[in-house]
Amino acid sequence: MSLLASLSNTSNTLNAFERAITVAQNNVSNASTPGYASQRLDLNAMPFDPAAGLTGGVVAGDVQSSRNEFAEAAVERAQTSLGTASQQTASLTAVQSALNLSGADGIPATLGNLFQSFSAWSQDPMSEASRQAVMSSAQQVVDSFQTTVTALQQVNQDTERQIGQSVDQINAYAQQLASYNSELRSGDRSDAALDAKIHNTLENLSQIVNFTASVEADGTVTVMIGGQAPLVVGDRQYKITGQIADPASLPPGNPGVPPTANILDASGQDITSKISGGSLDALLDTHNQVLASLLGDAQQPGDLNRLAQAFADNVNQLLMAGNVSDGPPPVTGSPLFSYDTSNATNTAATLAVAPGMTADQLAAIDPGPPYVSNGVAVHLAALANPQDAADEIDNVSYVEFFGNLAAGVGRQLSAATDQQGIQQQVVTQAQNLRQQISGVSLDEQAAALVQFQRAYQANAQLFSVLDSLTQTAVNMLQPLG
Amino acid sequence: METTAAALMDQARAAVEPVSQLAVRAQGEDLEACRPHLECAVRLLEAALAAVGHGGQDCAGLRALGQFRRELKKAEVLHEHAGAFYGGLMRVLTNGLEAGYSPRGAGDWRFPAGRRVSIQA
Numbered sequence: 001m002s003l004l005a006s007l008s009n010t011s012n013t014l015n016a017f018e019r020a021i022t023v024a025q026n027n028v029s030n031a032s033t034p035g036y037a038s039q040r041l042d043l044n045a046m047p048f049d050p051a052a053g054l055t056g057g058v059v060a061g062d063v064q065s066s067r068n069e070f071a072e073a074a075v076e077r078a079q080t081s082l083g084t085a086s087q088q089t090a091s092l093t094a095v096q097s098a099l100n101l102s103g104a105d106g107i108p109a110t111l112g113n114l115f116q117s118f119s120a121w122s123q124d125p126m127s128e129a130s131r132q133a134v135m136s137s138a139q140q141v142v143d144s145f146q147t148t149v150t151a152l153q154q155v156n157q158d159t160e161r162q163i164g165q166s167v168d169q170i171n172a173y174a175q176q177l178a179s180y181n182s183e184l185r186s187g188d189r190s191d192a193a194l195d196a197k198i199h200n201t202l203e204n205l206s207q208i209v210n211f212t213a214s215v216e217a218d219g220t221v222t223v224m225i226g227g228q229a230p231l232v233v234g235d236r237q238y239k240i241t242g243q244i245a246d247p248a249s250l251p252p253g254n255p256g257v258p259p260t261a262n263i264l265d266a267s268g269q270d271i272t273s274k275i276s277g278g279s280l281d282a283l284l285d286t287h288n289q290v291l292a293s294l295l296g297d298a299q300q301p302g303d304l305n306r307l308a309q310a311f312a313d314n315v316n317q318l319l320m321a322g323n324v325s326d327g328p329p330p331v332t333g334s335p336l337f338s339y340d341t342s343n344a345t346n347t348a349a350t351l352a353v354a355p356g357m358t359a360d361q362l363a364a365i366d367p368g369p370p371y372v373s374n375g376v377a378v379h380l381a382a383l384a385n386p387q388d389a390a391d392e393i394d395n396v397s398y399v400e401f402f403g404n405l406a407a408g409v410g411r412q413l414s415a416a417t418d419q420q421g422i423q424q425q426v427v428t429q430a431q432n433l434r435q436q437i438s439g440v441s442l443d444e445q446a447a448a449l450v451q452f453q454r455a456y457q458a459n460a461q462l463f464s465v466l467d468s469l470t471q472t473a474v475n476m477l478q479p480l481g
Numbered sequence: 482m483e484t485t486a487a488a489l490m491d492q493a494r495a496a497v498e499p500v501s502q503l504a505v506r507a508q509g510e511d512l513e514a515c516r517p518h519l520e521c522a523v524r525l526l527e528a529a530l531a532a533v534g535h536g537g538q539d540c541a542g543l544r545a546l547g548q549f550r551r552e553l554k555k556a557e558v559l560h561e562h563a564g565a566f567y568g569g570l571m572r573v574l575t576n577g578l579e580a581g582y583s584p585r586g587a588g589d590w591r592f593p594a595g596r597r598v599s600i601q602a
Binding site: 452453454455456458460462463465467470472473474476477478 | 486490497500507508509512513515516519520522523526527529530533542543546549550553556557560563564567
């Protein structure tokens with residue numbers, strides 16, 4: 001081998017390994033950079049034939065990223081599911097707390113107290129103290145309904161605020177991605193730092209909303225919400241907006257209904273139905289389904305309002321059918337409760353002890369036939385365990401009905417909590433898998449060096465033996481040649 | 482199987498050929514995989530020398546020897562380059578190792594012998 005050829009060989013090799021070490025150093029430096037995928041430099045052997053002037057050695061090839069898009073997508077999917085479950089858990093916990101199922105001032109407790117007051121009154125219908133106790137208990141029932149509605153409305157407002165924040169966060173991530181795409185177009189497509197930023201942003205985005213991300217021919221990432229609504233295409237961002245629908249624009253059914261939350265794409269199209277994952281999905285579900293089923297919307301009065309109306313109407317009808325005194329002339333009873341009859345979704349919030357109603361206007365007498373001096377009071381006390389379908393709501397007692405509402409929320413919360421735990425494990429698994437594929441592990445790299453060193457020394461000894469044997473062969477064969 | 486010196490040297494050259502490919506990939510396990518090929522080459526070359534001693538040899542033996550030497554030299558060069566690269570990498574990693582950093586927590590970075598590992602440049 002000529003001196004020039006040897007120098008050329010050495011120069012190429014140094015260049016190749018300098019690049020390789022740069023890549024390795026980059027990997028080590030970014031071992032803890034979020035979203036970073038380790039890189040590898042391809043090394044190619046050069047032809048070796050001294051007779052033909054081919055000096056062998058190695059040259060540097062392309063830098064390859066170890067990023068695996070399947071592993072990335074798996075992490076993003078897991079993060080989306082975790083985002084849904086985590087937000088559901090948080091939101092449903094707030095709803096459950098607002099329902100105050102077991103509190104002394106919750107709806108079940110105050111209804112129970114009122115039924116006990118009716119029972120005590122039925123035993124002594126003329127007792128002023130018993131009548132006052134009924135009035136006091138009725139006021140507690142009213143207060144509990146209003147407190148529950150206020151707490152649920154607060155949850156509703158918090159949810160609307162969080163929806164707005166989520167939309168802002170999505171748009172902020174979209175803006176970042178569009179900016180990164182622009183950098184990609186104008187710079188180095190194999191820029192590992194930029195690649196790390198893009199994938200870290202995508203992972204953050206996946207916790208909020210479901211999307212599909214695809215890498216285009218120019219290296220940019222296209223992001224479509226729900227796989228259909230564009231969010232980022234090239235260096236363009238398509239802003240989404242959150243809209244709390246104006247009740248006036250909703251179909252007339254329940255005037256003055258609580259508004260519905262919608263998400264609109266950049267062209268104003270409603271894409272709410274395309275959002276099926278992430279914390280935003282859970283917030284929309286809480287607002288438009290869970291809370292709407294309790295407080296009402298354009299299509300339904302809401303179960304809490306149904307309960308308030310059914311209970312108040314039944315109590316009022318019984319009292320108004322009875323007599324306060326026999327007379328003559330007999331004095332008929334007055335309604336105990338009042339509420340806003342113009343808006344079915346406002347019943348629980350406006351439930352009140354009827355204005356002007358006093359304890360001595362409570363009608364205990366059932367004029368019959370048969371005449372029963374405490375018939376109405378007995379009937380009212382029996383509402384705790386109704387025997388008649390007219391005293392029930394959806395075939396259960398009023399207290400059971402409320403219990404079923406709370407149990408429904410509790411079941412959803414329990415499922416969401418379980419799902420959150422499972423999804424946390426799935427996310428960890430997916431991240432570990434990705435780390436194995438794309439991550440940089442210093443300990444493994446160091447251990448591999450030890451392994452390499454051992455192998456290198458063993459091989460070097462064998463090369464030495466082979467050199468020695470070759471020289472012997474040369475000595476033996478040359479005389480014959 | 483032919484047992485002439487030339488044939489044995491051809492076989493030894495064939496045994497060394499994969500070493501060059503493995504040395505280019507130059508991961509820890511690749512270098513470990515070189516060893517059986519090199520040991521095989523040693524055995525074949527020893528047999529070739531024995532064949533030369535018993536029966537004398539002709540030009541075919543010298544030609545085969547020349548080809549073997551070129552293949553061996555090529556593999557040696559690549560092997561040395563890989564060693565040089567890992568020397569540099571060791572220097573790069575030293576800082577990280579002295580800091581005790583590990584992405585899996587601040588534990589002992591060493592691990593049980595026998596575990597398969599890979600290294601990426």
